[in-house]
Amino acid sequence: MKTIAIIPARGGSKRLPNKNKLLLGGIPLIAHSIVYAQENSDIINEIYVSTDDEDIKKIALHYGVKVIDRPEELAGDFEPTVSALRHVLQSIEGTIENVILLQPTNPLREANLLEQAFNKFQTQNYDSLFTVTRNHQKLGKIENNQFIPFNYTIGQRSQDLEPLYYENGLLYISKVNLILENIIISKQAFPFEVKRNFACVDIDSQADLDYAEYLYNKGSQTHTAFGMEQSS
Template sequence: MKHLPGDGSRKKLNKTARTIATICARGGSKGLPRKNVLAFGGRPLIAHSIEQALACPAIDAVYVSTDDDEIADVALRHGAQVPYRRPAELASDSAAKIPAIEHLVRHLEALGEVIGTVVDLQPTSPLRAQADLAAALALAGRAELVVTVTEPSHNPYYTLVEAGADGRMHLSKPADFARRQDAPAVWGLNGSIYVWSRAGLAHAADAGFWAVSMLASPMPRERSVDIDDALDFELAEWYLRRQQALVADSRP
């Protein structure tokens, strides 16, 4: 494993089980090139997630896993630790995120760190609030994983459709509901926050995401934008300006 000067990888580590934040950010992005370091609200996109994690009293340290030197430099400038550059096999377009998180956590444990909880923050979800982090962390320990969710715009019992073998459309979850409000509540994973128990993360790395016990922590749609392309970026900027205007209007 390559260690780079100034990355904080040789820092003396605490032996008490801690809660750490991980932020996984690859250099490659096809939907919106270099999106993790694009200016968003006057700061690089990834800086928002780093600053949110640093401001959370329940999080003891913030680590960024990246294969990219520019992202690493930005992360270090904004207070995160970057122990190494992520191996290429964990940074391809087809690479899953759970192995990258597990790789980072095992690296820290090999250095002597004792980790009890891993709060993974998606860098492309900059609109989360401290209340969202607090709500998700309040559920930690009740399941192997806490995921943030939001109410989707379409309900599989009422409006989501798919093609059958004959090519004709039908409801994804057929049921006899006259109104959308009568259908069971469903949630969409928004990807913003994942709170893993250490054992749960290891279990998922071995058996897959859906193999772990899971609880949901709801977030409002206006804080759930996941930036994948330029349209998402523009929408997130609009929501950010809206949030800032509401804060300004509430001041005496």
């Protein structure tokens, strides 16, 4: 029974063109997720990149991982990620038990994050797990030109807010049967909390990429590992 990693990487991107191929720390963005998976070979048996882009395919092959050519109909702006995962599973042979989804737009993962999360996933026998981070902002909505607080009352201190969490996208682990049913996160999924500041990085704009570069360089200087060896 195998555990595989799938890295979905479309060529198209509206807000930040070619973002999966842009450099972060001197290597293509998608390469960070590939290297991270390779460094967790005690957990991950095989690594697949799903893409519709020839340049991304060349990058993936250069790093020695397998590529599944994604059909055009599964590479649109509104196509859910799970359809790419399902296509990979339907394109390969062998008995697979678990799928680890690594999104290339969330490249800054602590070196031991997957080990800790996968151990929780296995020992507690969850069918899925995803990473979350606590939100510390005062949120609300605007209706009829009025601001209506959502998670606080006006004047309340931020440290007294009710804990709310957001899905940070760093990693997902799911049983294969869920993916085949078009589900990544089940109702019983375990929310694995990540408290580090890099958890908020989700690259969708140049500002996001610049911030990721800042954190990456800061991590290099302080010897904080982001899934690959940092220079001394």
